[in-house]
Amino acid sequence: MADTNVESTHAMNIEIATSNGRVNEDFRQYVEQRLHNGLLRFENRIVRTTVSFLDLSGPYGAEQQCRLALSLAPSGEVCVERRGASGRLALGRAVETTCRELRRLLEARGNRNGA
Numbered sequence: 001m002a003d004t005n006v007e008s009t010h011a012m013n014i015e016i017a018t019s020n021g022r023v024n025e026d027f028r029q030y031v032e033q034r035l036h037n038g039l040l041r042f043e044n045r046i047v048r049t050t051v052s053f054l055d056l057s058g059p060y061g062a063e064q065q066c067r068l069a070l071s072l073a074p075s076g077e078v079c080v081e082r083r084g085a086s087g088r089l090a091l092g093r094a095v096e097t098t099c100r101e102l103r104r105l106l107e108a109r110g111n112r113n114g115a
Helices: 025-045 087-108
Strands: 005-009 014-018 046-055 064-072 077-084
Touching: 014 025, 025 046, 025 087, 046 087, 064 087, 077 087
Parallel strands: 014 046
Antiparallel strands: 005 014, 046 064, 064 077
16 A cells, blocks of 8 residues: 555544545544444553555456554554455444454453453
8 A cells, every 4th residue: 555645533543544545534434433333342452543445446346445453452463354345344344353353352361341
């Protein structure tokens, strides 16, 4: 993603990057809300959230890839990539998978509440 636009928000320390260099306000707000709703339970463990969108469209149709990377406290990282027909669909899939991975990770650490 050589030509990317990165925007940072303070609520969950979210960075959003796109391959086309644009993040419009409506999409940025949607991403923030989706992440907040999906990851609220784990918010106290998340230090930084990076969301990257890559347009994979080709001659056979449109496809978007969402890469969701979380830096965790006190240590660790969860990184998930999912695809969909739109950025919103890819993000939804990435958030769902990330929640499952976070639950597994915290259970393995002996912390079932996410707290």
